[in-house]
Amino acid sequence: MKSFVEYSGETDFPIENLPYGVFTSAKNVNKHIGVAIGEWILDLNIIAHLFDGPLMKDKQNVFKEENLNAFMGLTKPHWIEARETLQKLLDKSNPTIQNDKDLRERAFVKQSEAQMHVPADIGDYTDFYSSIHHATNVGIMFRGKDNALLDNWKYLPVGYHGRSSSIVISGTPITRPLGQTLPVEGAAPHFGPCRLMDFELEMAAFVGGPPTKLGERVTAQEAGDRIFGFVLMNDWSARDIQKWEYIPLGPFTAKNLGTTISPWIVTIEALRPFVTDNFPQEPEPFPYLKHDDKFNFDIKLEVDITPEKTPVATTVCRSNYRYMYWTVKQQLAQQTVTGCNLRPGDLLGSGTISGETSDSFGSMLELAWKGTKPIRLLNGEERKFIQDGDTVTLRGYCENEGVKIGFGKCEGKLLPAVPLE
Amino acid sequence: MKSFVEYSGETDFPIENLPYGVFTSAKNVNKHIGVAIGEWILDLNIIAHLFDGPLMKDKQNVFKEENLNAFMGLTKPHWIEARETLQKLLDKSNPTIQNDKDLRERAFVKQSEAQMHVPADIGDYTDFYSSIHHATNVGIMFRGKDNALLDNWKYLPVGYHGRSSSIVISGTPITRPLGQTLPVEGAAPHFGPCRLMDFELEMAAFVGGPPTKLGERVTAQEAGDRIFGFVLMNDWSARDIQKWEYIPLGPFTAKNLGTTISPWIVTIEALRPFVTDNFPQEPEPFPYLKHDDKFNFDIKLEVDITPEKTPVATTVCRSNYRYMYWTVKQQLAQQTVTGCNLRPGDLLGSGTISGETSDSFGSMLELAWKGTKPIRLLNGEERKFIQDGDTVTLRGYCENEGVKIGFGKCEGKLLPAVPLE
Numbered sequence: 001m002k003s004f005v006e007y008s009g010e011t012d013f014p015i016e017n018l019p020y021g022v023f024t025s026a027k028n029v030n031k032h033i034g035v036a037i038g039e040w041i042l043d044l045n046i047i048a049h050l051f052d053g054p055l056m057k058d059k060q061n062v063f064k065e066e067n068l069n070a071f072m073g074l075t076k077p078h079w080i081e082a083r084e085t086l087q088k089l090l091d092k093s094n095p096t097i098q099n100d101k102d103l104r105e106r107a108f109v110k111q112s113e114a115q116m117h118v119p120a121d122i123g124d125y126t127d128f129y130s131s132i133h134h135a136t137n138v139g140i141m142f143r144g145k146d147n148a149l150l151d152n153w154k155y156l157p158v159g160y161h162g163r164s165s166s167i168v169i170s171g172t173p174i175t176r177p178l179g180q181t182l183p184v185e186g187a188a189p190h191f192g193p194c195r196l197m198d199f200e201l202e203m204a205a206f207v208g209g210p211p212t213k214l215g216e217r218v219t220a221q222e223a224g225d226r227i228f229g230f231v232l233m234n235d236w237s238a239r240d241i242q243k244w245e246y247i248p249l250g251p252f253t254a255k256n257l258g259t260t261i262s263p264w265i266v267t268i269e270a271l272r273p274f275v276t277d278n279f280p281q282e283p284e285p286f287p288y289l290k291h292d293d294k295f296n297f298d299i300k301l302e303v304d305i306t307p308e309k310t311p312v313a314t315t316v317c318r319s320n321y322r323y324m325y326w327t328v329k330q331q332l333a334q335q336t337v338t339g340c341n342l343r344p345g346d347l348l349g350s351g352t353i354s355g356e357t358s359d360s361f362g363s364m365l366e367l368a369w370k371g372t373k374p375i376r377l378l379n380g381e382e383r384k385f386i387q388d389g390d391t392v393t394l395r396g397y398c399e400n401e402g403v404k405i406g407f408g409k410c411e412g413k414l415l416p417a418v419p420l421e
Numbered sequence: 422m423k424s425f426v427e428y429s430g431e432t433d434f435p436i437e438n439l440p441y442g443v444f445t446s447a448k449n450v451n452k453h454i455g456v457a458i459g460e461w462i463l464d465l466n467i468i469a470h471l472f473d474g475p476l477m478k479d480k481q482n483v484f485k486e487e488n489l490n491a492f493m494g495l496t497k498p499h500w501i502e503a504r505e506t507l508q509k510l511l512d513k514s515n516p517t518i519q520n521d522k523d524l525r526e527r528a529f530v531k532q533s534e535a536q537m538h539v540p541a542d543i544g545d546y547t548d549f550y551s552s553i554h555h556a557t558n559v560g561i562m563f564r565g566k567d568n569a570l571l572d573n574w575k576y577l578p579v580g581y582h583g584r585s586s587s588i589v590i591s592g593t594p595i596t597r598p599l600g601q602t603l604p605v606e607g608a609a610p611h612f613g614p615c616r617l618m619d620f621e622l623e624m625a626a627f628v629g630g631p632p633t634k635l636g637e638r639v640t641a642q643e644a645g646d647r648i649f650g651f652v653l654m655n656d657w658s659a660r661d662i663q664k665w666e667y668i669p670l671g672p673f674t675a676k677n678l679g680t681t682i683s684p685w686i687v688t689i690e691a692l693r694p695f696v697t698d699n700f701p702q703e704p705e706p707f708p709y710l711k712h713d714d715k716f717n718f719d720i721k722l723e724v725d726i727t728p729e730k731t732p733v734a735t736t737v738c739r740s741n742y743r744y745m746y747w748t749v750k751q752q753l754a755q756q757t758v759t760g761c762n763l764r765p766g767d768l769l770g771s772g773t774i775s776g777e778t779s780d781s782f783g784s785m786l787e788l789a790w791k792g793t794k795p796i797r798l799l800n801g802e803e804r805k806f807i808q809d810g811d812t813v814t815l816r817g818y819c820e821n822e823g824v825k826i827g828f829g830k831c832e833g834k835l836l837p838a839v840p841l842e
Contacts, residue, residue: 124586129670150668155610156601160670161582161677165545165762166635175636177759180577180707189576191707194759214587214679215596217841238759247571249550249581250671256582256761258635286601286612288841338598338615338659340677341586420638420709 003090004098005108007038012264012397012406014038016273018086019229019264019407020068023114031066031117035086036264036408039111042090042097046107050089050096053081068120068228068265072208073344076225079208083269116263118169119231120206120345125167125259126335127202127235127349128159130326132279134354137366154283157326157334162235162349163256170410174258176388176417179241189244193417196239196371197386200352201303201362201394203321204233205328206265207346215339220291223329226342229267232301232394232410233349234260239365239385259349262394262410270405274298274398279325288333295327299407301353301396303362308389308413310379316367319353319360321396388416424511425519426529428459433685433818433827435459437694439507440650440685440828441489444535452487452538456507457685457829460532463511463518467528471510471517474502489541489649489686493629494765497646500629504690537684539590540652541627541766546588547756548623548656548676548770549580551747553700555775558787575704578747578755583656583770584677591831595679597809597838600662610665614838617660617792618807621773622724622783622815624742625654626749627686628767636760641712644750647763650688653722653815653831654770655681660786660806682768683815683831691826695719695819700746709754716748720828722774722817724783729810729834731800737788740774740781742817809837 003015013019013036022031023041034041048063055078062070071082089097097104129135132149135158139148152158168174176197180189208228212218218226235255242254276298284290299321304313326334331348352362361367364385368375374382386392394410424436434440434457443452444462455462469484476499483491492503510518518525550556553570556579560569573579589595597618601610629649633639639647656676663675697719705711720742725734747755752769773783782788785806789796795803807813812834818827 124584126673151603152601152610152665152668156666158666158670159673161584161673163545163582163761164585165764165767166760168635172635175760178638178709179759180573182572188704189573191709214589214593215836215839217599219841241759244573245577245579246669246671247573248667248671249579250667250669252547252580252582253755253759253761256756257759283609288599288612334674335677338600338662338674338678339587339596340584340674343586346586415636418636420640 001087002092003037004092005037005040005090009402011038012404012408014403015087015090016403017266017270017405018083019266019270020119021263021265022067022117022119023109024117025109025114033063033065033068034109036111037090041109041111041114043107043109047097051082051085053085055081056085069345072120072206072228073210075209079228079267080269083267116169118167118261119263119265122164122167122345122347123343125162125164125347126159127162127351128157128326128331129351130157130324130331131351131353132325133323133356134352134362134366137354137361141370157331159331159334160250162259166256167259167261170260170262172260173413173415174236175415177238177241177257178417178420179238179253180244181240182244194238194241197414198237198239198364199303199386199392200235200237201301201317201319202233202235202350202352203230204261204347204349205230207342207348208344211344212342214341216341217339218332218336219288220329220333223332224293224295226332227268227328229265231265232262232396232407234392234394234410234412235349236260260410260412262408264408266405266407271297271398273400274405276322278327281325285330288337289330291329295329296322296324298322299396299398301394304393305377305383306391306393307377307379307381312379313393314377316375317360317362319355319362321353323353323355324350386414388414390414422508423513424458425513426458426461426511430823432459433825433829435824436508436511437824438687438691438826439504440687440691441540442684442686443488443538443540444530445538446530446535454484454486454489457532458511462530462532462535464528464530468518472503472506474506476502477506490766493541493627493649494631496630500649500688501690504688537590539588539682540684540686543585543588543766543768544764546583546585546768547580548583548772549578549747549752550772551578551745551752552772552774553746554744554777555773555783555787558775558782562791578752580752580755581671583680587677588680588682591681591683593681594834594836595657596836598659598662598678599838599841600659600674601665602661603665615659615662618835619658619660619785620724620807620813621656621658622722622738622740623654623656623771623773624651625682625768625770626651628763628769629765632765633763635762637762638760639753639757640709641750641754644753645714645716647753648689648749650686652686653683653817653828655813655815655831655833656770657681681831681833683829685829687826687828692718692819695826697743699748702746706751709758710751712750716750717743717745719743720817720819722815725814726798726804727812727814728798728800728802733800734814735798737796738781738783740776740783742774744774744776745771807835809835811835
């Protein structure tokens with residue numbers, strides 16, 4: 001496949017990818033839906049009329065919306081047809097856009113001249129805890145090696161409801177939060193800036209398909225048609241605040257200070273060539289959590305820390321989405337087993353994705369092992385947790401035989417705490 | 422104050438109340454905003470042009486919306502002026518609607534002929550755990566008397582993010598969920614219908630005021646202007662599912678099977694005559710959690726259970742909102758202390774509201790003390806938890822010197838579990 005849009009072999013966004021996002025630009029102050037191709041965005045608002053396949057020709061209006069919810073709310077066959085239409089329109093042999101100078105000029109926007117936005121109205125956001133290495137690491141640190149995994153962990157994908165208002169797009173600064181912590185066990189708590197700010201390397205899936213009704217369930221076997229695509233996610237975590245607040249109802253303000261996602265939703269269809277074996281599961285899951293297809297993906301993940309004063313990026317973690325114990329289909333089945341209804345645009349976070357080796361751990365908590373093994377950065381500085389002014393950048397990509405499917409970046413800079421007035 | 426609309430002294434909705442809701446009717450298939458008065462709804466969509474005060478006259482369009490978010494997104498002075506306008510328009514001495522037969526016929530809809538809807542687009546829903554008697558009861562049952570309250574409980578309002586998609590309006594049936602439970606400690610879990618279905622008697626506050634920015638905080642002192650009003654809430658809870666799934670990230674599928682709210686939002690202004698002392702707090706809260714005004718309310722609460730076969734209602738609980746240890750202002754301050762942004766229409770659940778005596782406990786878990794003291798219903802049946810076919814009805818009202826400010830009812834029937842196909 002070759003597009004008339006030129007790009008280097010290094011791009012995250014070849015014609016085989018075509019991720020969806022929402023952008024504005026100096027020319028377009030209203031949010032438009034676009035597709036990334038090389039250095040460009042193809043504005044789907046402008047070319048909505050070209051989706052003339054049997055399924056999409058009556059649904060072109062979904063590309064006139066300010067977010068992707070309506071498009072996500074269609075069905076998998078619609079998404080596949082839309083992708084095929086886009087690949088055809090962008091193909092070197094197709095004159096429709098290529099040779100229409102006026103249309104071409106209106107339809108393409110440089111990514112460097114666009115501002116990206118959270119691509120969907122996220123009705124509800126759930127975060128899971130599905131990497132076995134991460135859960136084991138955290139367990140060892142807090143409960144010792146013999147009790148690392150809690151009893152329920154291998155029976156169900158543990159998860160919790162997150163805060164959707166605080167999901168922000170890559171590039172949005174995050175402010176170090178104030179909160180209560182317990183510096184000395186058994187003493188009174190302290191109020192002040194979080195001291196143990198962390199990132200969490202995650203991916204997150206956008207839910208698609210028509211809304212389900214309360215009381216309906218989606219089994220893992222059925223869940224594949226309801227996963228639209230993935231973004232990178234940094235679940236910023238205030239570890240010391242979390243430790244004091246989370247018993248017995250789970251993380252609350254330690255996580256609602258901001259959650260950063262990457263702007264381009266890479267679709268399941270684009271990821272399909274990179275499907276890989278599911279993680280072996282023992283004990284065997286309950287039937288509602290079982291599916292017979294592969295739904296794990298070989299997505300290479302990296303995290304960079306770039307300090308403010310000497311802005312040299314250090315890659316502190318190299319992990320892979322394939323380390324997920326529970327698949328996203330199983331997560332969705334768990335989410336809905338009690339009858340919880342879904343809306344297109346719901347977001348499911350994977351949980352921190354850690355690999356087996358110490359350089360593949362997906363959080364500072366694990367990388368610096370609770371502060372006992374500081375990470376050395378390329379500029380000579382050390383880190384136990386994230387410092388003010390640090391920029392944390394997540395990247396992800398799949399690669400084989402010269403085709404690279406990338407996610408762009410998921411980036412945020414930590415600003416110093418603002419005192420209470 | 423006397424209205425030209427006639428109603429009995431027993432009504433929940435005298436002219437001193439004027440709660441807001443969203444309804445449709447046979448005549449109006451589109452959702453309209455209305456105000457309850459006696460047996461009637463005053464349709465604000467029809468009389469939007471009559472809000473001619475200095476603040477509301479340029480904001481009349483908020484009453485043309487399909488939900489209350491835009492009105493909630495204004496400021497407290499707007500809400501107060503709107504209320505004064507409504508009281509003036511409904512007053513016996515005012516001819517504007519009273520004497521305009523055509524307008525009167527279009528503007529009033531019988532509540533019995535209307536269908537109520539969730540009154541706002543709830544961006545995020547948080548549930549707290551702020552009744553000291555409830556937290557103590559649950560603590561005694563699971564950890565013994567000496568460790569009943571966890572260390573953090575008196576330092577911060579413990580809360581967690583809930584599932585907004587599954588919030589439904591009174592009257593919506595709830596299906597007994599399937600899920601994983603651990604009938605025998607240490608054995609393998611079991612999959613099947615929840616056996617310990619419970620209600621939780623709660624109230625919930627709708628957040629108002631303009632959206633805040635990520636990183637902004639709202640202290641308890643400032644939070645009063647951001648509480649629009651209250652509804653009743655039944656936080657249906659699958660106790661056995663919760664017990665197995667909730668470690669370490671909190672309740673998840675045990676709570677996302679459905680949360681019922683009452684349709685009429687009673688405003689803070691209507692509740693003001695019933696303000697009462699805040700609960701004494703020891704230790705003294707941190708400054709961000711302190712406020713110097715009373716913000717607790719004397720709201721009488723009741724729960725009825727009505728079995729399907731012999732439909733006689735038994736009042737199983739009589740509690741009061743005044744038992745809240747943490748005020749809703751403190752809850753909002755906690756929610757935002759780390760910089761979590763708010764959107765008008767966000768919902769804050771109080772947590773189960775239990776009184777001191779055993780007939781005032783706000784859940785079956787406490788009323789039947791973990792199944793050890795079954796509750797006898799008026800029809801002779803016993804209950805340890807909620808049975809299939811039971812209807813659970815929450816009611817709430819304030820009352821003094823002949824004025825009753827009521828909340829209507831918050832009701833749901835439990836349907837039997839539907840097996841997996």
